[in-house]
Structures are given as structure tokens and as C-alpha cells.
Amino acid sequence: MQEPKRTRIICSVSENCSNYDLLRNMVEAGCNAFTINMAYIKNKESLQILNNNRCQLEAEFKTKIPINLILRGQVIRVGQLQDSETLIEEGNIVYLTSDQHKVGNNQFIPIDSNEFLEKLNINDKLAIDYGHIILELIDIKLFEQIYEKIGIDQMCLLSGVKIYICKCCKSGILKSFKPISIFIENKNQKEEEQSEQISLTEQDILDIDHACECNFDSITFSKVNSTYDIRKVKERLEQNYPHIQVYARIAEKLREEQLEEIINLSDGCIIARSHISMTQPVEDVVKYQTQIISCCRKLFKPVFVSTYILESMSVQIKPSFADMGDISNIVKQYIDGILLSGETSFGKFPVLIVQTLNKICRKIEKKLLQELFDQPQQRDQYQVNFTGQPIATVIAKSCVEMAYILQAKAILMLTRRIQTTLKLSKLRASCKIISISDNEQICRCLNYINNVQSELVNGFANQEEIIQECINRLIDKNLLQPKDFIVVITGMVVQNKDWHINQMKVLEI
Secondary structure (H helix, E strand, C coil): CCCCCCCEEEEEECHHHHCHHHHHHHHHHCCCEEEEEHHHCCCCHHHHHHHHHHHHHHHHHCCCCCEEEECCCCCCEECCECCCEEEECCCCEEEEECCCCCCECCCEEEECCHHHHHCCCCCCEEEECCCCEEEEEEEEEEHHHHCCCCCCCHHHCCCCCEEEEEEEEECEEEECCCEEEECCCCHHHHCCCCCCCCCCCHHHHHHHHHHHHCCCCEEEECCCCCCHHHHHHHHHHHCCCCCCEEEEEECCCCCHHHHHHHHHHCCEEEEEHHHHCCCCCHHHHHHHHHHHHHHHHHCCCCEEEECCCCHHHHCCCCCCHHHHHHHHHHHHCCCCEEEECHHHHCCCCHHHHHHHHHHHHHHHHHHHHHHHHHCHHHHHHHCCCCCCCHHHHHHHHHHHHHHHHHCCCEEEEECCCCHHHHHHHHCCCCCEEEEEECCHHHHHHHCCCCCEEEEECCCCCCHHHHHHHHHHHHHHCCCCCCCCEEEEEEEEECCCCCEEEEEEEEEEC
């Protein structure tokens, strides 16, 4: 029997979310969740299509599949291009405009913000797609002064529109909707600067409401540098959609106390490495990534690493050694999941990428788990400090240690909250954590967490029957065999108060 994968794989989708066979093949290859970035979506019906496909996949694979929405935010992006990708070579002259009615190519590039272009000065450098392409602004002209040079009908744009003439300093492949920003050459200076307040846009608010209507499970704010926007999203969700989680996407270097405040308020964290690398030296990105992971561990929050995961497989069928080494390192840090972005939303081999990542994760996880059995002293590095709930703390720690000693095959837990399951996960249990809930959305969100598998039941009226029902499900899925040990954690409502974890027992199948 193959050991279940612990590290979650979250696949980005775009307009391809309507392709059920593609989504099915990705789930079969090891995908655990989907995410969709509104910056790449032209048709809002895609959200409902994705939800419908998700429900069909859940019925087929007998699991719960969460969906995350990444808000567009105020990131400036390239507009629609004529081809799916086009090469811009070093030394070439390219023309930028804010007119979104024009479809771009390798010579003429629409940008979705006139305000951004208006702030540019001659000799400013621009980074497209996190620095894959670098442009230098060399001149600004009115359209009617240059339209003949770029071979565009004079009637295509309104008279008086400014055209920003740039020279390519670093060649690369350009794709639609990729981010563009002012390129900062001396990145060490940026660390001391204070970031501007990024607020929710009106479009973001509309997207949040639509995602809720489509039964999405989490909302990710695209670039967080304060707790203000996290609070704003939570307040909007609190009354009608209390179980929808709000994630913070860390896209720049923050002060330590600032980072801790954001992570503490949010329900989870996504590390956008490509964004961070735009303002930090590359050698500092890995260090900062480790700091964020440690902070999430301390605060019992799910943490996901995104971008530059299997970038080499976007255009080739085998991963580079650098990519495999990177994946190995982040899996060893016991993150909750890896978020594939362009690799699956626009890449040529999305299913093969998921299969490859699945295999790498399994091999690293198997090696790490064997080390914890062979060298019990290493488990001390995964101890965490619990505050409050002393009974639940003692039971959780005892449960994990008992699972190691008995070589238990599963920890079963009845829960109406995600927090206790997160604590069990962060203690790095030796076996699968089966978290049982009577709320479908909580079940889906539980499947974001490392080494957790959720099971949906109809109420907690008879806990013994529920436990036996879930054991039978695990036997049917070949996750349990006769003579296997399982550790069971249960709780109860005390004096009409919240659910409390206060019981533990061991069962033999």
C-alpha cells in the first residue's frame, strides 16, 4: 500500500478550468486543490464552471477539493496578446500604451494602467514577469507621431494617446497578463522603504462576492503589507460566509513584527517568491522564506510556497536538477503545500508537472519519516508552544507520541474547528491525520493542511457510530488493514459552550 502524500499540491487554473478531463487528470496525478487568479480571468462564468467541475470530481474521487481565489489587487499587468507567447529580443524597440482595445504583439504592448505609465521618466527600467524581461524607457511620443513606424492603422487609437518607446535590455518570452513594474537595480535600498497602503479595489469586492456565491473556500489578498485589508475582507465575509478562509499573499519583505501581525490575523499564508525577488537580492529570498515558514509554524497557520517551483517543465518534459533540489528543501521545511502557478495554468505539460511534483514529494517525505523513526531525538525540533487549552495540548502531544510508539496507521479526530487539526499537523505526526467534521466547507479547508485527510459526516450525535463509519471508509480505501492501530481523539460540548477536545483512546482494527 502506497503511503499517502503529505504535502498538498495546489494547481492554478485559468480559462482551462472548463476542461473537465484536464482537471480530472491533474487530480488523478496528485492535485489536492485548485486556485484561480482573477488577473488572468476574462469571463467570470469560469468561477461557477470550476465549482461545478469540482463537485463532479469530489463525487468521482470521494474526497473534498478546496478552491482558492486570488484577488487581482492593484498589480499592473500586460494586456491581451495576439499569441499565447511571443519573444522579445534584446535590443528590440517596443511600444507601450494604456489603450486596452488593442491586442498586443512582440512590438506593441498594452498596459492596464495609464496612471502607471504617466509616472514613468526617461531612462526608467521596467521589469515584466518578475524580471524575465527588462525594458528601458527611451522616449515618449503621441500616437500620431509614430503610428507609421509601428504599422498600425491611425484609426485604431484615439488621437493624443501617448506611446512609451522602450528598448529591450533583457530578452525573454512575453505572455498575456503578466505583471509589470519599475525595475529596482539596487535592491538593498528597497528594504528600508515603507510600502504604500494597498487597498481592496471595487473590482476585488465584486470578485469576492461572486466567489462566495460560487462556493469558493478561501480568498487570497494578492499583496498584503498590513492587517487593514485582511480585516476588511474578513468583515465582509463574517456575517454570511464565516467558514471562508482569508489568506495573505506575502509579496515583499516586511518587518518582523509586521509579518507576524499579518500571519496571526489571516487564516494562512502564501509565499510569492517571484514577487519578493523583485525587491530583494535572490540570496535573501530563501532566508526570508524560511522566516515566514517558521512564523507560520509558531502561529499554527498553513503556509504555501508559490512560483518558480517547476519552471523548467513549462517548456520541457523533465525538471532541472535545480528545481528538484528546491522542492526537496521546501518539503523538508514541512510546509503545508506547494502552489503551482503558470506551470499548470499556462504550461505545456500541466499533468506531467503534477505527476513529477507528486513523486518528488513522496520520496522526500518517506525519507524524512524514516529518519524520525530511526532517530527519535529529531522529533524535538517539531515541538511547538501551545498557549491555553492545556487539556487539548496534552492530548495532542500524547497522541502524536503514541502514534510513533505504536506505529499507528492513522489518527482520527472529530472536530468542528480547524485550529486543533493544524496543531496536530505542526507536531508532525507519523501517520495520516483523519479529521472528521460535519461541515462541508470546513472539510474542504482541512484538505489544505499537510498530512490531513478530511471526512464529512452528518452531525456528531453518536460519536462511536461516526468513528466506526469513518474506519470502514478507510478500510474501503485500503488505508487501514486488520491488526492496524489507530489513535482516536474526540471531544464534547460542555455546558453549551464551544467544542472541547478532552478524550483520547487507541483502537485495533
